[in-house]
Amino acid sequence: MIERNDSERDLAALLVPRAGAFVETGDAWEPYRLVDPAGEVVDPVAVYLSDLQAIGRPATTQRSYGMDLLRWFRFLWAIDVPWNQATRTEARDFSRWIQITDKPAHSGGASATSPNPVTGKAKPGSKYAATTTRGHSESVLRGFYDFHRDAGSGPMINPFPLVRPSGRAHAHHNPMDPFRKERKGLYRPRIVQRVPRSIPDERFNDLFAQLGSHRDRALVAFWVSSGARASELLGARYADADAGQQLITVVRKGTRAIQQLPVSPDAFVWLRLYQAQLHGLVPTGRDDPLWWTLRRPFRQLSYHAAYRMFQRANAALGTNWSLHDLRHTAAYRMARDPDMPLTDVQWVLGHAHLSTTEIYLTPVPQEVIAGVLAHFTRRSQEAAAPRQPDPGSYRPETLNILFGEGTA
Structure with missing residues (x-):
């Protein structure tokens, strides 16, 4: 596939309208449907969602995948590129756009992400989250194009490629350790492993x-x-x-x-x-x-x-x-x-x-903080308490001279 030279595309000035929709049908055979700006069903998405249903994915999963596909198709409609002609250039630009652009106003994203003073959890920001949106979108879109490539209905090269290892996979793997995930999407954001928060x-x-x-x-x-x-x-x-x-x-x-x-x-x-x-x-x-x-x-x-x-x-x-x-x-x-x-x-x-x-x-943050503060309190109390000499640390003859009970 010849990559399209769209290096001049100005993403800062790109306006992605909220065209089309992902609608709930109430039909058990087709729970959700993606429609284009003209109200017509987007057939490639409909076939993909049918395949998800066939392999046992629930309607909630179809909805989650469909919302990612809607975001991608809106981007393609805005740059006027057919879905089956998308290349790595479009995937790259989409990954940049979703990383930098703000979420729609209705999603309730806040500009301030300072932690809540009670829970310690940050409020949702104005940008798309790396884990729940950007990383999930990359996985869904790569799977979508893999499906159509295998079916012969899409591009022969997936616009969202995997990272190719420089050498043989798991070449230096220790047999005593579990295998690491070495194959991941090229445009998948780096995910920070967060410790789950419990309610005290x-x-x-x-x-x-x-x-x-x-x-x-x-x-x-x-x-x-x-x-x-x-x-x-x-x-x-x-x-x-x-x-x-x-x-x-x-x-x-x-x-x-x-x-x-x-x-x-x-x-x-x-x-x-x-x-x-x-x-x-x-x-x-x-x-x-x-x-x-x-x-x-x-x-x-x-x-x-x-x-x-x-x-x-x-x-x-x-x-x-x-x-x-x-x-x-x-x-x-x-x-x-x-x-x-x-x-x-x-x-x-x-x-x-x-x-x-x-x-x-993993230790609960509140308990760790309380434990460290208690440690500081014990340290200060120990420093303020007068030290008593340990009689066992002196020789008996030295104590006799000190208290006048004998001579050296």
Whole structure:
């Protein structure tokens, strides 16, 4: 493939309109659809999403991938390049554009990224995040072009190439160590491994006190004790909650496996209070949703509604905890229990590799800070205390001379 010479493209002056849309259809066979500025379906994306569905990717994954593809197609429409004629030049310019440009105003990006004074978590900035947006987009677009290259419907050379190793892969690998990921995207941003943040117990109690209903208390108690992801718990059915065994059955996000998770007793107490509150108002069949809205018309509680509920509690405290922080909190609590093996924590969280679970053995920042401050206090107290001589450090005859009880 001959690379297009677009070195004169002025990205600083490039305006990428919010053309086209990624719409939800309500059709189980085609949950989402990407349409161009004229309202026509973008067929290459439709075929790719159908392939994702065929290999078992849930609708939420299709939506995540589709939003990345929408951003890429908007860029191509703005520079007037057909998708199947894109080269490494377009991929390079897109990677530069998404790194430097600001997010749309509706996304709520803030110019200031100073940490929250209570949680220590930085607010979302005005730029696209390296991990959740830029890195994810690079992986999705590389997979999209790999699919069409293999199908013969796209360019023969992927615009988003892999980094080619200078020598043989794993040439100096120690057989006692795990293999490192040496193949990665050329335009993939450098990802900083961040330690997950948990909610300290006293902060969690304050947060729990701000919840305004039995349903919200039951939800948070289930999340913080089971370690389930927000979407996994919200998808539970009425029959999935087994109060007698203290178990909740969820469908795992990635593998779609059905798994029972143990839950704390107080979570089921809040669940029972919530169910008594809605008794006779919502259906309670085995396959009916477990979580409902509290206002008429009653509907299954969505992720966005649960997110807004949690944000209201955050706003009252001036914090910015996320729903996923509840999963981190559950993981930290279990991992720091000396009587609970780490492999059990791995099973509860649904991690494929133990190395993923080991990150929760990292010391909690708040506890480290408190420990160091206590260290400073002990040091100052030791320095202020008068030193007493150790009698064992002097010879007996020297002490006799000092106290007049003998001569040298």
